[in-house]
Amino acid sequence: MTREELLQGVSVLTLPDSFWRSYGIPAHMPFAGTAEHPLTHKLEEIAVNQAFHTLTQRQQMAVLAHEMGHIRANHPKFIRDMRWECEADDYAVSLGYKEEMIQVLSMYNTDEAKFRIAAMRGGK
Numbered sequence: 772m773t774r775e776e777l778l779q780g781v782s783v784l785t786l787p788d789s790f791w792r793s794y795g796i797p798a799h800m801p802f803a804g805t806a807e808h809p810l811t812h813k814l815e816e817i818a819v820n821q822a823f824h825t826l827t828q829r830q831q832m833a834v835l836a837h838e839m840g841h842i843r844a845n846h847p848k849f850i851r852d853m854r855w856e857c858e859a860d861d862y863a864v865s866l867g868y869k870e871e872m873i874q875v876l877s878m879y880n881t882d883e884a885k886f887r888i889a890a891m892r893g894g895k
């Protein structure tokens with residue numbers, strides 16, 4: 772699958788580190804999130820930081836597939852729920868990016884990352 776086939780017209784914006792800092796995201800950690808349309812509140816864009824671009828091509832695809840999992844399921848933007856994170860991870864896994872998803876999550880030493888890695892390892 773190419774990046775274009777994965778994204779289906781969803782755009783990927785690189786936002787400056789000053790933006791991510793306001794959300795407590797350190798500049799050296801690769802990060803991505805979804806952005807919603809201000810009127811429809813539908814998720815429609817993916818925002819990434821500069822460090823995202825230091826990932827390998829397949830790791831980038833894993834992260835973009837995870838975000839596309841949120842967009843396709845139209846998860847609410849501002850409510851973080853581990854079920855939705857795992858659902859988005861499952862979408863990346865279903866496209867063949869399990870190892871890369873685990874590699875990227877392993878860069879975060881957080882309880883959430885450990886939980887999601889265990890969920891992926893536990894699954895097929």
Ligand SMILES: [Zn+2]
Nearest residue numbers: 837841856859
């Ligand atoms: Zn997510």
